Amino acid sequence: MGLDVDVGVHCERGARPFNEDFAAVALPAQQDGARGLIAAITDGVANAGRGAEAAQTTVRSLLADYFGAPDTWETTVTLDRLIGAQNGWLVAQNRRWRGARESDVAITTLTVLVLQGHSYTVAHVGDTRAWHIRGGTCSLLTDDHSLDHPDMRNRLTRAIGLDDPVRVDYLQGELRPGDAFVLTSDGVHGVLGGAQIAQIAQQGSAQEGSRAVVRCALDAGSRDNATAVVLRVGELPEGGLEDALRRGRQLPVPARLRVGDRLDCFQITARVSENGVH
Secondary structure, three states, X not given: OOOOEEEEEEEEOOOOOOOOEEEEEEOOOHHHHHHOEEEEXXXXXXXXXXXXXXXXXXXXXXXXXXXXXXXOOOXXXXXXXXXXXXXXXXXXXXXXXXXXXXXXXXXXXXXXXXXXXXXXXXXXXXXXXXXXXXXXXXXXXXXXXXXXXXXXXXXXXXXXXXXXXOOOEEEEXXXXXXXXXXXXXXXXXXXXXXXXXXXXXXXXXXXXXHHHHHHHHHHOOOOOOEEEEEEEEOOOOOOOHHHHHHHHHOOOOOOOOOOOOEEOOEEOOOOOOOOOOO
């Protein structure tokens, strides 16, 4: 049994003259099943002339290249290299475009979710958000990279295309059947709280839920582009090496061991060496 996920994506321009949001989900081909599913949402910076271009190229390049990465790369390594490459390309383009017009630059937020085996991975830059719904509880998985001031919350401190290198936040956790995830742009979570988003997103199918989230945000007075991605997890595949490695990284560090102590099914019989550090 492979990974079973119900997917919904919906985006609307809202009151803005242009749509600078973009979102997509890529499902693995049969030979790439171990790589899992990848979803991404972006929000191009409105005062940047090429915000829509930055948003679309970032999502498209990331989803196109993810399944081409070597199988030996851990998920965060894959995402970090792909995001870094896209950021470097946008920064280089921005240096060229600024020579013609200061405002003609390509900058975007980015929130990525990978569902792989029995785990999920989030990569995040900017103020788009990822929400996790489990057992009726909705948890925010990301922090906004924006100025903490009521009049300047739309001013990003981190974004794709803004600086080289880019600092990306990563979060990994255990995936369970029945979990749901929602990715939103600020046109949604700027007017709807997490509990509202969770309740609305679970209406009907995942596609119906994503559409309902966006429509409710616009009806609630959102003046921005509004985008929502809804993912509902059904069956999980068998656990693999990646899951075993993740569980190993979460094991507690044992206390200092002495001769005669036991650790799992092993017993310490002698001290081999000690240099004060190791």
